[in-house]
Amino acid sequence: MNLAVNIDHVATVREARGGIEPDPVHAAVLAELAGASGIVCHLREDRRHVNDRDVRALRDVLTTKLDLEMAATAEIMAIALEIEPDLVTFVPEKRQERTTEGGLDILTLESFYADAVQSFTDRGIEVSLFVEPEETHIAAAARTGCTVVELHTGLYANARRQADIDRQLVRLRAASEAAEDLGLVVTAGHGLNLRNLPAIVRIPQITEVSIGHALIGHALFVGMQQAVRDYLQLIRAS
Ligand code: PXP
Numbered sequence: 001m002n003l004a005v006n007i008d009h010v011a012t013v014r015e016a017r018g019g020i021e022p023d024p025v026h027a028a029v030l031a032e033l034a035g036a037s038g039i040v041c042h043l044r045e046d047r048r049h050v051n052d053r054d055v056r057a058l059r060d061v062l063t064t065k066l067d068l069e070m071a072a073t074a075e076i077m078a079i080a081l082e083i084e085p086d087l088v089t090f091v092p093e094k095r096q097e098r099t100t101e102g103g104l105d106i107l108t109l110e111s112f113y114a115d116a117v118q119s120f121t122d123r124g125i126e127v128s129l130f131v132e133p134e135e136t137h138i139a140a141a142a143r144t145g146c147t148v149v150e151l152h153t154g155l156y157a158n159a160r161r162q163a164d165i166d167r168q169l170v171r172l173r174a175a176s177e178a179a180e181d182l183g184l185v186v187t188a189g190h191g192l193n194l195r196n197l198p199a200i201v202r203i204p205q206i207t208e209v210s211i212g213h214a215l216i217g218h219a220l221f222v223g224m225q226q227a228v229r230d231y232l233q234l235i236r237a238s
Helices: 008-017 024-033 052-061 074-083 110-121 135-143 154-158 162-181 197-201 213-222 224-237
Strands: 002-006 038-042 066-070 087-090 126-131 148-152 185-189 206-211
Touching: 002 185, 002 213, 002 224, 008 024, 008 038, 008 213, 024 038, 024 052, 024 224, 038 052, 052 066, 052 074, 066 074, 074 110, 087 110, 087 148, 110 126, 110 135, 126 135, 126 185, 135 148, 135 162, 148 162, 154 162, 162 185, 162 197, 197 206, 197 224, 206 213, 213 224
Parallel strands: 002 038, 002 206, 038 066, 066 087, 087 126, 126 148, 148 185, 185 206
Antiparallel strands: none
Protein backbone atom coordinates (compact mmCIF):
# COMPACT_ATOMS: atom_id res chain seq x y z
CA MET A 1 0.00 0.00 0.00
CA ASN A 2 1.22 3.46 -0.91
CA LEU A 3 0.93 6.68 1.05
CA ALA A 4 -0.22 9.91 -0.59
CA VAL A 5 0.29 12.93 1.64
CA ASN A 6 -2.20 15.79 1.69
CA ILE A 7 -0.40 19.06 2.43
CA ASP A 8 -3.48 21.35 2.68
CA HIS A 9 -2.99 21.98 6.37
CA VAL A 10 0.52 23.31 5.96
CA ALA A 11 -1.16 25.99 3.86
CA THR A 12 -3.85 26.38 6.55
CA VAL A 13 -1.13 27.42 9.00
CA ARG A 14 0.32 29.84 6.45
CA GLU A 15 -3.09 31.38 5.81
CA ALA A 16 -3.61 31.92 9.55
CA ARG A 17 -1.14 34.81 9.21
CA GLY A 18 -0.90 35.38 5.48
CA GLY A 19 2.57 35.62 3.99
CA ILE A 20 4.77 32.83 2.77
CA GLU A 21 5.47 30.43 5.62
CA PRO A 22 5.20 27.57 6.20
CA ASP A 23 5.32 26.70 2.50
CA PRO A 24 3.21 23.66 1.50
CA VAL A 25 5.53 23.11 -1.45
CA HIS A 26 8.46 22.70 0.94
CA ALA A 27 6.39 20.16 2.93
CA ALA A 28 5.51 18.29 -0.26
CA VAL A 29 9.15 17.95 -1.30
CA LEU A 30 10.09 16.64 2.15
CA ALA A 31 7.19 14.16 2.03
CA GLU A 32 8.39 12.88 -1.33
CA LEU A 33 11.97 12.55 -0.06
CA ALA A 34 10.68 10.51 2.89
CA GLY A 35 8.86 8.06 0.60
CA ALA A 36 5.38 9.41 -0.12
CA SER A 37 4.00 8.02 -3.37
CA GLY A 38 2.19 11.22 -4.20
CA ILE A 39 1.08 14.62 -2.97
CA VAL A 40 -2.54 15.62 -2.61
CA CYS A 41 -4.03 19.08 -2.30
CA HIS A 42 -7.54 20.46 -2.54
CA LEU A 43 -7.83 23.71 -4.47
CA ARG A 44 -11.03 25.05 -2.94
CA GLU A 45 -13.23 27.68 -4.48
CA ASP A 46 -12.58 29.93 -1.44
CA ARG A 47 -8.77 29.21 -1.49
CA ARG A 48 -8.86 28.71 2.27
CA HIS A 49 -5.58 26.76 2.22
CA VAL A 50 -3.69 25.95 -0.98
CA ASN A 51 -3.88 28.58 -3.70
CA ASP A 52 -3.20 28.80 -7.44
CA ARG A 53 0.51 29.52 -6.93
CA ASP A 54 0.85 26.40 -4.78
CA VAL A 55 -0.68 24.02 -7.32
CA ARG A 56 1.41 25.47 -10.14
CA ALA A 57 4.60 25.22 -8.07
CA LEU A 58 3.72 21.67 -7.02
CA ARG A 59 3.18 20.74 -10.65
CA ASP A 60 6.68 22.04 -11.43
CA VAL A 61 8.64 20.46 -8.60
CA LEU A 62 6.99 17.13 -7.77
CA THR A 63 8.64 13.99 -9.02
CA THR A 64 6.00 11.48 -7.89
CA LYS A 65 2.35 12.27 -8.50
CA LEU A 66 0.17 15.35 -8.05
CA ASP A 67 -3.38 14.46 -7.08
CA LEU A 68 -5.54 17.58 -7.32
CA GLU A 69 -8.73 17.33 -5.31
CA MET A 70 -11.46 19.60 -6.52
CA ALA A 71 -15.13 20.30 -6.94
CA ALA A 72 -16.27 19.93 -10.54
CA THR A 73 -16.79 23.67 -11.06
CA ALA A 74 -15.93 25.46 -14.30
CA GLU A 75 -13.28 27.69 -12.71
CA ILE A 76 -11.33 24.94 -10.94
CA MET A 77 -11.66 22.51 -13.86
CA ALA A 78 -10.15 25.14 -16.19
CA ILE A 79 -7.14 25.53 -13.86
CA ALA A 80 -6.74 21.76 -13.62
CA LEU A 81 -6.89 21.32 -17.38
CA GLU A 82 -4.19 23.97 -17.71
CA ILE A 83 -1.76 22.55 -15.15
CA GLU A 84 -2.49 18.87 -15.93
CA PRO A 85 -2.14 17.06 -12.61
CA ASP A 86 -1.38 13.34 -12.71
CA LEU A 87 -4.71 12.59 -11.08
CA VAL A 88 -7.85 14.62 -10.53
CA THR A 89 -10.05 13.63 -7.58
CA PHE A 90 -13.57 15.00 -7.62
CA VAL A 91 -14.93 15.70 -4.16
CA PRO A 92 -18.10 17.44 -2.97
CA GLU A 93 -17.44 20.93 -1.61
CA LYS A 94 -19.48 23.21 0.59
CA ARG A 95 -18.44 26.68 1.72
CA GLN A 96 -19.59 26.16 5.31
CA GLU A 97 -17.90 22.80 5.93
CA ARG A 98 -14.66 22.54 7.90
CA THR A 99 -13.51 19.60 5.77
CA THR A 100 -14.96 17.35 3.07
CA GLU A 101 -17.92 15.73 4.80
CA GLY A 102 -18.57 12.67 2.68
CA GLY A 103 -18.52 11.08 -0.74
CA LEU A 104 -20.01 12.52 -3.90
CA ASP A 105 -23.77 12.39 -4.48
CA ILE A 106 -22.98 10.09 -7.37
CA LEU A 107 -26.41 8.42 -7.50
CA THR A 108 -28.08 11.75 -8.35
CA LEU A 109 -25.23 13.31 -10.34
CA GLU A 110 -23.90 10.36 -12.35
CA SER A 111 -24.30 11.97 -15.77
CA PHE A 112 -22.88 15.31 -14.54
CA TYR A 113 -19.75 13.53 -13.32
CA ALA A 114 -19.55 11.41 -16.47
CA ASP A 115 -19.14 14.66 -18.45
CA ALA A 116 -16.63 16.07 -15.96
CA VAL A 117 -14.60 12.85 -16.00
CA GLN A 118 -14.55 12.87 -19.79
CA SER A 119 -13.11 16.40 -19.87
CA PHE A 120 -9.99 14.97 -18.24
CA THR A 121 -9.79 11.46 -19.70
CA ASP A 122 -9.99 13.04 -23.19
CA ARG A 123 -6.76 14.83 -22.23
CA GLY A 124 -5.16 11.64 -20.86
CA ILE A 125 -5.56 12.69 -17.21
CA GLU A 126 -6.74 9.99 -14.81
CA VAL A 127 -9.77 10.71 -12.64
CA SER A 128 -10.71 9.42 -9.20
CA LEU A 129 -14.13 9.86 -7.60
CA PHE A 130 -14.41 10.19 -3.83
CA VAL A 131 -17.36 7.98 -2.95
CA GLU A 132 -19.14 6.40 -0.01
CA PRO A 133 -18.21 2.74 0.43
CA GLU A 134 -21.51 1.46 -1.01
CA GLU A 135 -21.80 -0.93 -3.93
CA THR A 136 -24.44 1.20 -5.69
CA HIS A 137 -22.15 4.23 -5.45
CA ILE A 138 -19.18 2.24 -6.77
CA ALA A 139 -21.22 0.97 -9.72
CA ALA A 140 -22.39 4.48 -10.59
CA ALA A 141 -18.81 5.77 -10.33
CA ALA A 142 -17.59 3.03 -12.68
CA ARG A 143 -20.20 4.06 -15.27
CA THR A 144 -18.77 7.62 -15.37
CA GLY A 145 -15.54 6.32 -16.90
CA CYS A 146 -13.27 7.08 -13.93
CA THR A 147 -10.46 4.60 -13.34
CA VAL A 148 -9.97 5.14 -9.61
CA VAL A 149 -12.38 5.33 -6.66
CA GLU A 150 -11.31 6.77 -3.33
CA LEU A 151 -13.44 5.29 -0.56
CA HIS A 152 -14.54 7.73 2.13
CA THR A 153 -13.25 6.40 5.45
CA GLY A 154 -14.72 9.22 7.56
CA LEU A 155 -17.52 7.16 9.16
CA TYR A 156 -15.00 4.43 10.01
CA ALA A 157 -12.57 7.00 11.46
CA ASN A 158 -15.28 8.68 13.53
CA ALA A 159 -16.79 5.45 14.89
CA ARG A 160 -16.12 4.96 18.61
CA ARG A 161 -17.91 1.75 19.63
CA GLN A 162 -16.25 -1.45 18.44
CA ALA A 163 -19.51 -2.67 16.84
CA ASP A 164 -19.69 0.53 14.77
CA ILE A 165 -16.03 0.28 13.78
CA ASP A 166 -16.58 -3.32 12.68
CA ARG A 167 -19.70 -2.37 10.70
CA GLN A 168 -17.77 0.33 8.84
CA LEU A 169 -14.92 -2.07 8.09
CA VAL A 170 -17.40 -4.57 6.63
CA ARG A 171 -18.74 -1.79 4.36
CA LEU A 172 -15.22 -0.80 3.30
CA ARG A 173 -14.24 -4.41 2.54
CA ALA A 174 -17.40 -5.06 0.50
CA ALA A 175 -16.99 -1.80 -1.43
CA SER A 176 -13.33 -2.57 -2.14
CA GLU A 177 -14.22 -5.98 -3.55
CA ALA A 178 -17.01 -4.49 -5.67
CA ALA A 179 -14.67 -1.85 -7.05
CA GLU A 180 -11.99 -4.40 -7.85
CA ASP A 181 -14.56 -6.58 -9.63
CA LEU A 182 -15.40 -3.56 -11.82
CA GLY A 183 -11.74 -3.09 -12.68
CA LEU A 184 -11.30 0.09 -10.65
CA VAL A 185 -8.17 1.05 -8.72
CA VAL A 186 -9.17 1.43 -5.06
CA THR A 187 -7.78 4.05 -2.69
CA ALA A 188 -9.11 5.37 0.62
CA GLY A 189 -8.96 8.42 2.80
CA HIS A 190 -10.36 10.81 5.35
CA GLY A 191 -9.74 10.85 9.06
CA LEU A 192 -7.01 8.20 8.96
CA ASN A 193 -4.31 8.28 11.63
CA LEU A 194 -1.70 6.08 13.28
CA ARG A 195 -4.38 4.35 15.40
CA ASN A 196 -7.04 3.52 12.82
CA LEU A 197 -4.83 2.91 9.79
CA PRO A 198 -3.76 -0.74 10.41
CA ALA A 199 -7.25 -2.17 9.75
CA ILE A 200 -7.39 -0.27 6.45
CA VAL A 201 -3.96 -1.55 5.44
CA ARG A 202 -5.31 -5.10 5.83
CA ILE A 203 -7.94 -4.57 3.10
CA PRO A 204 -6.01 -6.01 0.16
CA GLN A 205 -7.73 -4.11 -2.66
CA ILE A 206 -6.80 -0.69 -1.25
CA THR A 207 -3.61 0.32 -3.02
CA GLU A 208 -3.10 3.79 -1.54
CA VAL A 209 -4.27 5.88 1.40
CA SER A 210 -4.54 9.67 1.29
CA ILE A 211 -3.72 11.24 4.65
CA GLY A 212 -3.52 14.87 5.66
CA HIS A 213 -4.69 16.26 8.97
CA ALA A 214 -3.29 13.67 11.39
CA LEU A 215 0.00 13.32 9.53
CA ILE A 216 0.61 17.08 9.41
CA GLY A 217 -0.31 17.26 13.11
CA HIS A 218 2.21 14.51 13.84
CA ALA A 219 4.80 16.40 11.79
CA LEU A 220 4.54 19.35 14.20
CA PHE A 221 6.22 17.17 16.81
CA VAL A 222 8.54 14.92 14.83
CA GLY A 223 9.15 16.84 11.60
CA MET A 224 7.70 16.25 8.14
CA GLN A 225 10.04 13.53 6.98
CA GLN A 226 9.84 11.56 10.22
CA ALA A 227 6.03 11.80 10.16
CA VAL A 228 5.92 10.29 6.67
CA ARG A 229 8.38 7.58 7.73
CA ASP A 230 6.27 6.76 10.81
CA TYR A 231 3.17 6.28 8.63
CA LEU A 232 5.10 4.20 6.08
CA GLN A 233 6.55 2.03 8.83
CA LEU A 234 3.06 1.40 10.25
CA ILE A 235 1.78 0.51 6.78
CA ARG A 236 4.60 -1.98 6.28
CA ALA A 237 4.17 -3.47 9.77
CA SER A 238 0.41 -3.92 9.29
N1 PXP B 1 -9.26 12.25 0.77
C1 PXP B 1 -10.12 13.23 0.43
C2 PXP B 1 -10.94 13.07 -0.80
C3 PXP B 1 -10.23 14.40 1.22
O1 PXP B 1 -11.08 15.37 0.86
C4 PXP B 1 -9.39 14.54 2.35
C5 PXP B 1 -9.46 15.78 3.18
O2 PXP B 1 -9.01 16.86 2.44
C6 PXP B 1 -8.51 13.49 2.65
C7 PXP B 1 -8.47 12.35 1.86
C8 PXP B 1 -7.58 13.56 3.81
O3 PXP B 1 -8.33 13.58 4.99
P1 PXP B 1 -7.58 13.90 6.36
O4 PXP B 1 -7.09 15.30 6.27
O5 PXP B 1 -8.66 13.70 7.38
O6 PXP B 1 -6.47 12.90 6.48
